[in-house]
Amino acid sequence: MKQNNVRIMRVNGMVRGVLLFYLLTILPLSVAAQKLTIEKTTVDIGRMGYQKPVTAVFECRNKGNRRLRIEDVKPDCYCTTVDFPRGEIGSGDKFQITMTYNGRQLGHFNHQAAIISNASKKPVYITMKGVVLEHYVDLSANFPIDMGDLRLDKNELEFDDVSRGDQLVQELYIYNNGTCDYHPNLMHLPPYLTATVFPERLTSGEVGIITVTLNSSLLHDYGLTQTSVYLAGNPGDKVRPDHEIGVSAVLLPPVTGFTEAQKQRAAKMLLSREQVSIDFEGKTKKTEIIDITNTGHSELVISSLQMFTPGLRISLAKSRLSPGETTKLKITAIRNDLQKVRTRPRILMISNDPNKPKVTIEIQIKN
Numbered sequence: 001m002k003q004n005n006v007r008i009m010r011v012n013g014m015v016r017g018v019l020l021f022y023l024l025t026i027l028p029l030s031v032a033a034q035k036l037t038i039e040k041t042t043v044d045i046g047r048m049g050y051q052k053p054v055t056a057v058f059e060c061r062n063k064g065n066r067r068l069r070i071e072d073v074k075p076d077c078y079c080t081t082v083d084f085p086r087g088e089i090g091s092g093d094k095f096q097i098t099m100t101y102n103g104r105q106l107g108h109f110n111h112q113a114a115i116i117s118n119a120s121k122k123p124v125y126i127t128m129k130g131v132v133l134e135h136y137v138d139l140s141a142n143f144p145i146d147m148g149d150l151r152l153d154k155n156e157l158e159f160d161d162v163s164r165g166d167q168l169v170q171e172l173y174i175y176n177n178g179t180c181d182y183h184p185n186l187m188h189l190p191p192y193l194t195a196t197v198f199p200e201r202l203t204s205g206e207v208g209i210i211t212v213t214l215n216s217s218l219l220h221d222y223g224l225t226q227t228s229v230y231l232a233g234n235p236g237d238k239v240r241p242d243h244e245i246g247v248s249a250v251l252l253p254p255v256t257g258f259t260e261a262q263k264q265r266a267a268k269m270l271l272s273r274e275q276v277s278i279d280f281e282g283k284t285k286k287t288e289i290i291d292i293t294n295t296g297h298s299e300l301v302i303s304s305l306q307m308f309t310p311g312l313r314i315s316l317a318k319s320r321l322s323p324g325e326t327t328k329l330k331i332t333a334i335r336n337d338l339q340k341v342r343t344r345p346r347i348l349m350i351s352n353d354p355n356k357p358k359v360t361i362e363i364q365i366k367n
Contacts, residue, residue: 035062035063035064035119036060036061036062036063036064036068036115036117036119036120036124037060037061037063038058038059038060038097038124038126039058039059039060039061040058040059041058041124041125041126041127042126042127042128042129043056043057043058043099043126043127043128043129044128044129044130044149044178044179045101045128045129045130046130046131046149046177046178046179046204047130047131047133047136047177047178047179047204047205048101048103048130048131048132048133048136049103049132049133049136049137050103050104050106050132050133050134050136051102051103051104052103052136053100053101053102053103054100054101054103054130055098055099055100055101056098056099056100056101056128057096057097057098058096058097058098058099058126059094059096060094060095060096060097061092061093061094061095062089062090062091062092062093062095062119063092064091064119065091066091067088067089067090067091068088068089068090068091068093068117068118068119069087069088069089069117069118070084070085070086070089070097070115070116070117071116071117071118072116073097073113073114073115073116074113074114074116074123075099075111075112075113076111076112076113076114077111079101079102079104079105079111080099080100080101080102080111080113080128081099081100081102082097082098082099082100082113083097083098083100084097084098084115097113097115097126099111099113099126099128101128101130103132105132106132106133106134107131107132108129108130108131108132108179109129109130109131109132110127110128110129111127111128111129112125112126112127113125113126113127130179131179136205139175139177139207142173142175143173143174143175143177147231147242147243148178148233148243149176149177149178149179149180149182149233150174150175150176150177150178150182150184150202150231150233151174151175151177152172152173152174152175152231152245153172153173153174154172155244155245155246155342156245156246156247156248156342156343157170157172157212157245157246157247157248158170158247158248158249159214159216159247159248159249159250160250161250161252161358162214162216162219162249162250162251162252163216163251163252163254164216164217164219164251164254165216165217166214166216167213167214167215167216168213168214168216169211169212169213169214170211170212170214171209171210171211171212172209172210172212172245173207173208173209173210174197174202174207174208174209174210174231175206175207175208176202176203176204176205176206176207176208177205178204179204180204181201181202181203181204182201182202182233182234183197183200183201183202183233183234183235184197184202184208184210184231184232184233184234185197185231185232185234185235186210186212186229186230186231186232186245187229187230187231187232187237187239188227188228188229188230188239189229190227191215191218192214192215192216192218192219192225192249193212193213193214193215193227193229193247194212194213194215195210195211195212195213195229196210196211197209197210197211198211212247214249216249216251219249219251221251221304222251222252222253222303222304222350223250223251223303223304223306223348223350224248224249224250224304224306224308224348225248225249225250225251226246226247226248226249226308227246227247228244228245228246228247229244229245229247230243230244230245231243231245246342246343248308250348250358252350252357252358253303253350253352253357255354255357258354262354263354263355264297265296265297265298266296266297266298266352266353266354266355267294267296267297267298267299267300267301267321267323267351267352267353268294268295268296268300268353268355268356269292269293269294269295269296269300269302269349269351269353269356269359270292270293270294270295271290271291271292271293271359271361272290272291272292272293273290274359274360274361274362275361275362275364276288276290276331276361276362276363276364277364277366278333278363278364278365278366279366280333280335280365280366283335284334284335284336285332285333285334285335286332286333286335287330287331287332287333288330288331288333289328289329289330289331290328290329290331290361291326291327291328291329292316292321292326292327292328292329293321293324293325293326294321294322294323294324294325294326295323295324296323296353297323298323299320299321299322299323300320300321300325300351300352300353301319301320301351301352302316302319302320302321302349302350302351303319303350303351303352304348304349304350305319305329305347305348305349305350306347306348307345307346307347307348308343308344308345308346308347308348309338309341309343309344309345309346310337310340310341311333311334311337311338311340311341311345312331312332312333312334312338312345312347312363313331313332313334314329314330314331314332314347315329315330316328316329316330317329317330329347331347331361331363333345333363333365338365344362344363345363345365346360346361346362346363347360347361347363348360348361349361
């Protein structure tokens with residue numbers, strides 16, 4: 001009898017072991033099969049006007065290995081409407097869910113919606129919040145660059161045609177679209193740039209000015225110098241790539257001291273065109289050629305050839321041209337790289353032509 005009991009216990013143990021192994025191997029697969037991820041589950045839309053609906057956008061993704069289906073998105077009140085994909089969402093695909101609040105009550109609001117899907121048995125919650133003001137003027141159209149609660153009128157500063165010793169100023173206008181006060185500042189300034197903010201404290205709904213000054217005497221080389229600075233909401237904030245502001249400066253070589261007679265005898269650069277229009281026509285890259293001719297009476301020296309943006313490859317057959325000589329500038333545009341740039345693609349040339357020491361070639365991309 002004891003032997004039978006022992007034998008039964010061993011069999012039961014083996015069965016439990018097999019079941020445990022099955023659960024340990026299969027369960028993670030079923031859990032990982034569906035996974036709904038949301039970039040930001042809470043969106044603060046900041047300030048809004050009374051009875052002026054505003055929409056929060058939630059960036060989502062199916063990180064599971066099976067198709068995702070959103071069965072419903074249920075807001076917590078009648079004052080909020082939602083929109084979501086009705087069809088199946090493939091593995092790895094991105095999609096959006098939106099919540100729109102009608103703004104019919106003054107003051108702060110905080111509304112949730114429950115996302116019901118085949119990704120999990122429990123709902124996933126998203127939240128939009130903000131504040132409704134009776135008298136509110138939406139200035140966001142004047143400040144298209146979104147950096148969280150703070151918005152800027154632009155995210156690029158260009159100091160063009162700079163001479164050594166110049167002190168040049170550019171201004172950034174900044175708008176506090178949030179509900180909290182901020183003390184904005186620029187981080188990672190190089191030695192040749194300084195910045196001041198007025199007012200130092202930017203209250204909700206207030207517009208301020210960031211004044212950026214270039215000290216050209218601290219620029220090292222002639223031609224193009226580029227850098228990136230970063231907007232911070234408050235001192236001590238960490239650098240965020242999405243808060244980047246590009247800064248470029250073009251320092252020209254000195255051309256003073258030339259008499260009119262000397263200018264007539266100097267080198268003179270003539271380009272077959274100073275604007276290039278590129279149509280990829282479905283290709284990943286496209287090459288264009290520009291002819292450069294020295295129509296002057298002295299040797300032409302192209303001392304600098306630079307690009308304002310990535311996405312271009314350039315090569316110059318010769319950088320020194322005798323009078324009457326012609327060379328070719330080869331420009332190759334890379335479609336995928338150019339799709340990522342934020343500024344206009346351009347090429348800068350610096351030469352010893354006293355009448356035109358700087359030439360900028362504009363690159364226009366059709367598709």
